[in-house]
Amino acid sequence: MTEVSLPLFLVFAAVGVFGAVMMVTRTQPVHSALYLVLTLFSVAAIYVLLHAEFLAVVQILVYAGGIMVLFLFVIFLVRPPVPGEARWHGGRHVLLSAGLAVILACALGWHFLESAPAAAGNPSALLEGGNMEQVSMTLFRYYILPFETVSILLLVSMIGAIALARKGEGV
Amino acid sequence: MLTPTHVMIFSLVLFGVGVFGVLTRRNIIIVLMSLELILNAANLNFVAFSWAHPSIHGQVFALFVICVAAGEVAVGLAILITLFRNRNSVNIDEFHLMKG
Structure with missing residues (x-):
C-alpha cells in the first residue's frame, strides 16, 4: 500500500x-x-x-x-x-482576486508546511477494529453533545429551507 | 512515500481555486459550489492530520464539517430560489438592495 x-x-x-x-x-x-x-x-x-x-x-x-x-x-x-x-466581474477584479487567492494560499501554506509532520505515523491506530467502528466509538464517547447539536442544526436548516422556498405569502 | 505535506499542498490549491471562484464569479450557484470546494480543502487537512498523528478525532471533526456544509447548502439554495422568484436573476451584481 x-x-x-x-x-x-x-x-x-x-x-x-x-x-x-x-x-x-x-x-x-x-x-x-x-x-x-x-x-x-x-x-x-x-x-x-x-x-x-x-x-x-x-x-x-x-x-x-x-x-x-x-x-x-x-x-x-x-x-x-x-x-x-x-x-465574471471586471478584468481588474479577476486579477486582484487571483492575486488575493494566491497570497492567501501561500500564507496558509507557509504556516502549515512549517509545522507539518514529516511523515505519517503508524496507521495501525486508525485501522484497529475497523475505521467505521472507531469513528462511531469516538463520536458517541467524546462528541455526543456536538453530535446532538448538529442534528438540531440540520433540523433547523431543513425547516428554514422549506419555509424559505415555499411558494406563499410574504417572502 | 506519501507525506502530509503532499496532501496539504493539494488542499491549498483547492482552497485557492475556491477563493478565486467565490471572488470572481457572478452566478450565485457557482459561488456556492466554490464555497463547497473551500470546505472540502479544510476537510482534507483534518483528515491528513488525523492520518499523520494517528488519531481518529480529525475524521470525526471532518464529519461535523460535512454536516454543517449540508445545512449551509440547503439554506443557501433556498435563499437563492426565493431571490430568483423575486428578482428573476441569479447574478450577484443585481442584488444590492442593502447598499447604503
Whole structure:
C-alpha cells in the first residue's frame, strides 16, 4: 500500500485540481456541477488513501449524492445564463482576486508546511477494529453533545429551507 | 512515500481555486459550489492530520464539517430560489438592495 500510495495520490490530486479549475471557469452551471462531482470523487479517493474509509463513503453519499443533486435541481429551476451575459466581474477584479487567492494560499501554506509532520505515523491506530467502528466509538464517547447539536442544526436548516422556498405569502 | 505535506499542498490549491471562484464569479450557484470546494480543502487537512498523528478525532471533526456544509447548502439554495422568484436573476451584481 505505502509504495503505490504516492503515485495514486498524484493521479487523484491532478484529477481533483483539474475538476476544480474547470468548475470555476465553465459558463454553464450544469457543467460546473459535474466537474465539482469529479473533484469530490477524487477527494473521496484520497480519503481512502489516508485510511478514512468511512469518511470517503460519507463524502460520496452526502456530497456527490445529496448536495450535488440539490445543486442540480436548483440549476434546473432557475433560468439558464444568457449567452452574452458577463460571467465574471471586471478584468481588474479577476486579477486582484487571483492575486488575493494566491497570497492567501501561500500564507496558509507557509504556516502549515512549517509545522507539518514529516511523515505519517503508524496507521495501525486508525485501522484497529475497523475505521467505521472507531469513528462511531469516538463520536458517541467524546462528541455526543456536538453530535446532538448538529442534528438540531440540520433540523433547523431543513425547516428554514422549506419555509424559505415555499411558494406563499410574504417572502 | 506519501507525506502530509503532499496532501496539504493539494488542499491549498483547492482552497485557492475556491477563493478565486467565490471572488470572481457572478452566478450565485457557482459561488456556492466554490464555497463547497473551500470546505472540502479544510476537510482534507483534518483528515491528513488525523492520518499523520494517528488519531481518529480529525475524521470525526471532518464529519461535523460535512454536516454543517449540508445545512449551509440547503439554506443557501433556498435563499437563492426565493431571490430568483423575486428578482428573476441569479447574478450577484443585481442584488444590492442593502447598499447604503
